[in-house]
Amino acid sequence: VKKSALTEFSNPRSTGIIAITLDGKDELIGAKLTDSKKMIFLASHEGQAILFRETEVRPMGRNAGGVNGMDLDKDDYVVSMDAVQPDFQIIAKEHKTTTQNLEELENEQIKESLVTLMLTVAEKGFGKRTPLAEYRITSRGGKGVVNMKTTDRNGYVVATLQVTEESDVMIITHNGKVIRVHANEIREAGRSTQGVRLLRLDDDDSVAAAAVLQEENEEEKK
Numbered sequence: 001v002k003k004s005a006l007t008e009f010s011n012p013r014s015t016g017i018i019a020i021t022l023d024g025k026d027e028l029i030g031a032k033l034t035d036s037k038k039m040i041f042l043a044s045h046e047g048q049a050i051l052f053r054e055t056e057v058r059p060m061g062r063n064a065g066g067v068n069g070m071d072l073d074k075d076d077y078v079v080s081m082d083a084v085q086p087d088f089q090i091i092a093k094e095h096k097t098t099t100q101n102l103e104e105l106e107n108e109q110i111k112e113s114l115v116t117l118m119l120t121v122a123e124k125g126f127g128k129r130t131p132l133a134e135y136r137i138t139s140r141g142g143k144g145v146v147n148m149k150t151t152d153r154n155g156y157v158v159a160t161l162q163v164t165e166e167s168d169v170m171i172i173t174h175n176g177k178v179i180r181v182h183a184n185e186i187r188e189a190g191r192s193t194q195g196v197r198l199l200r201l202d203d204d205d206s207v208a209a210a211a212v213l214q215e216e217n218e219e220e221k222k
Contacts, residue, residue, distance in 0.1 A: 001040060001081075001140070002066030003057045006033075021065045030081045038083040039137065042069050043120065043147050043160035046076040049191075050144030051135040054083065068141045080160040084116055084132060119163045119183060120148045121171060121198065121210040123155035128195030129163065129188045146192040154194050159210040168213040171198060175205040180213070 002020050009017065020028060034054055043049045050070045057067060070078060116132040128148065136145055150156050161169065167183040179199045187196050201207075 001042075001057050001069035002064055003034070003054070003059050004062055004064075005059055008062045018062050021063055023065060029078060032081070032083040034083040038085050040069065040140075041080075041082045041084050041118065041132075041135070041160070041162070042078050042144070043080040043118075043157060044070065044072060044076050044144075045079050045156050046073065047146060047148045047150040047157050048072075048076070048144045049118075049135060049147035049160065050140075050142055051084075051132070051137050052140040052142075053137070056140040071141055071143050079157055082160075082162045084162055117163050117183070117188070118147075118160050119167075119169060119186065119210075119212075120160045120195065121158050121169075121207060122148060122150070122195065123158050123206040124153065125171075125197055125199045125201045125207060126154045126195045127186060127198045127210075128193060129183065129186050130191055131188065132162075134191045149192060149194045151194055155206065158207045161210060161212050163212055169210055170213055171210045172208050173199075173201060173205045174208045175202065177201070177205065183212075 004019075009019070011017075019031070022028065036054055038054045039051055040054050040057070041049065041051050048070070052069075057069075060066065072078070117129045118132055118135070119127060119129050121127040130147075135147075138144065147160060148154065148157055163169065163183040165184045169181045169183055171179050171181060177199070181198055186198065189195060
């Protein structure tokens with residue numbers, strides 16, 4: 001994980017500029033605009049997820065390689081990242097909180113106030129929405145918590161996306177099948193569950209990607 005000031009990209013070239021230095025088999029999976037007040041959510045292929053404060057990642061130059069965001073098992077890798085916004089009142093309380101009572105704030109007030117939902121989609125067409133409050137806030141670089149059970153029925157995790165009740169999600173399979181799903185039609189479930197079927201797949205097909213569609217404003221709809 002790496003954070004860079006937007007001014008680092010103020011002089012682009014026609015051929016592009018370096019955004020991050022990657023080592024070995026590392027790949028860049030995403031980039032988000034943020035404001036130093038958000039929390040970072042990472043989800044892995046094998047069903048783990050971690051949530052930590054953005055302030056744990058210091059700003060770096062474009063050529064830097066970043067810092068460890070999540071401790072992964074040997075064959076595991078990150079499939080999704082997002083910068084999620086906690087409730088404003090919780091942010092305000094955090095700034096007034098001392099180290100001694102920070103844990104109490106996390107366990108009680110933050111869990112009660114966060115209403116963001118994370119939609120997890122597995123490769124065999126199953127998915128679920130889970131409240132962000134179900135994910136314990138930890139330090140950067142930890143193992144995280146179970147995000148979804150990666151059973152034979154589900155397969156591995158393809159994506160975890162931040163959604164609202166109004167969100168529409170597009171799911172695409174390796175064989176070219178596309179389906180649009182309303183997020184509010186997907187059942188809410190706890191972290192360590194398997195979810196429900198979102199689409200039916202042929203035996204030789206699997207989910208390749210999922211993305212939240214941009215919500216249209218009233219003028220665009222006209």
